[in-house]
Amino acid sequence: MKAxxxxxxxxVLLVAGLVAALLLGCILRRAERVPIPPQKLTGKPVVVLTxxxxxxxxxxxxxxDVLYEEQAPATFFLVGEQIEGNEIIVKEMAASGHExxxxxxxxxxxxxxxxxxxxxxxxxxxxxxxxxxxxxxxLSQMEAAGYHVTI
Numbered sequence: 001m002k003a004x005x006x007x008x009x010x011x012v013l014l015v016a017g018l019v020a021a022l023l024l025g026c027i028l029r030r031a032e033r034v035p036i037p038p039q040k041l042t043g044k045p046v047v048v049l050t051x052x053x054x055x056x057x058x059x060x061x062x063x064x065d066v067l068y069e070e071q072a073p074a075t076f077f078l079v080g081e082q083i084e085g086n087e088i089i090v091k092e093m094a095a096s097g098h099e100x101x102x103x104x105x106x107x108x109x110x111x112x113x114x115x116x117x118x119x120x121x122x123x124x125x126x127x128x129x130x131x132x133x134x135x136x137x138x139l140s141q142m143e144a145a146g147y148h149v150t151i
Contacts, residue, residue, distance in 0.1 A: 035097025036073045049074035052103045055082055055089040064089075068096050077103030080125030087132065100134055102126060 039046060049067070054060050054076055067074055076093050078100060083090060093100055104110070105124035113121065 033068060033092075033095050035095065036068065036071050038073055038097070050077060051075070052077045053082075053107065054078055055086040055093070057086060057089065060086075060089050061092070064092055064096055064098075067098070073097055073099070075099040075101060077101050078125070078129075079103050079107045080105035080128065081107070083125065083128070090129075090132070090134070094134060100129065102129075 049072060051060075051063065051074060055078060060076075066072075076098055078090065080102070090100065102122050102125050104118075104121045106121065108121060110118050110121075
């Protein structure tokens with residue numbers, strides 16, 4: 001091959017490498033953020049932000065950026081099936097100081113499940129997330145601590 005013929009593929013590879021490095025840098029910076037401080041309870045009404053059905057590669061990162069910019073803590077209720085392949089997004093959530101919990105393992109229609117089946121599905125992803133270093137309270141632990149859990 002002539003030198004001129006090699007210039008275009010080499011340029012494409014160089015640009016692709018730079019884009020990959022920039023994206024990786026953004027991802028790593030998100031995972032190393034200083035956590036958002038939790039809201040202080042003052043006895044006044046508080047708005048609590050919750051987000052279900054994630055992580056979503058298209059929307060969750062943008063949402064995390066806005067929440068971080070505004071220093072707004074949130075709770076993310078994750079679908080177990082969507083965590084695989086999106087682990088870095090879950091790490092970004094935790095690094096930013098957000099709470100993470102279960103929004104079922106597979107997002108079934110809960111109206112078609114018994115209460116026991118619903119509890120099993122909600123708690124199914126907790127061991128996997130604990131294995132990855134995230135702390136969770138199961139529904140039973142929450143009830144034992146005095147919380148009223150309604151399914």
